[in-house]
Amino acid sequence: SSQQTLTITFISIVPKNIWLKQGGKMIEKTIEKKVCDYAKTKRMIVYKMNPLNNRGIPDRLFLTAGGDIFFIEFKQLGKKPNENQAREIARLRANNIDVYVIDNVDDGKKVIDHHA
Numbered sequence: 001s002s003q004q005t006l007t008i009t010f011i012s013i014v015p016k017n018i019w020l021k022q023g024g025k026m027i028e029k030t031i032e033k034k035v036c037d038y039a040k041t042k043r044m045i046v047y048k049m050n051p052l053n054n055r056g057i058p059d060r061l062f063l064t065a066g067g068d069i070f071f072i073e074f075k076q077l078g079k080k081p082n083e084n085q086a087r088e089i090a091r092l093r094a095n096n097i098d099v100y101v102i103d104n105v106d107d108g109k110k111v112i113d114h115h116a
Contacts, residue, residue, distance in 0.1 A: 026077065026104070026105070027076055028074050028076045028079075031074050031076075031103070031104060031105055031108060032060065032074040035072065035102065035105060035108030035109065035111075038108070038109050038112055039112045042113075042116040043064075043065045044063060044064050044065070044116070046063075055084045055088075056086075056087055056088035057071075058092070059071075059073055060072050062112075062115065064115050064116065069098075070097070070100065070115060071097065071099045072100045072102050072111065073085055073089065073102070074102055075102070078103060098115075
């Protein structure tokens, strides 16, 4: 008699593993989503920036009901902006625009609360 082997393949339906951690650290997209969702509860408008038009632009633009405008560049815990990002962040800050580099949810929520 011949035996057949059944192979089952699992396909993830979670887009880009947004809720997962890599190496025990929360991934950037998870931090970004949680902070942006929190900002929306504070009546902020949040835009995802398109890096194709301007390499180095921070990830998100936030607009508050009181008229504040600021950017956040999201990073995995302990990671730093690359050279293009650092240059763009410096350029924005030189023009008195608030730009934050956030690598965890708690600090992101503090920034949102500061501007809310």
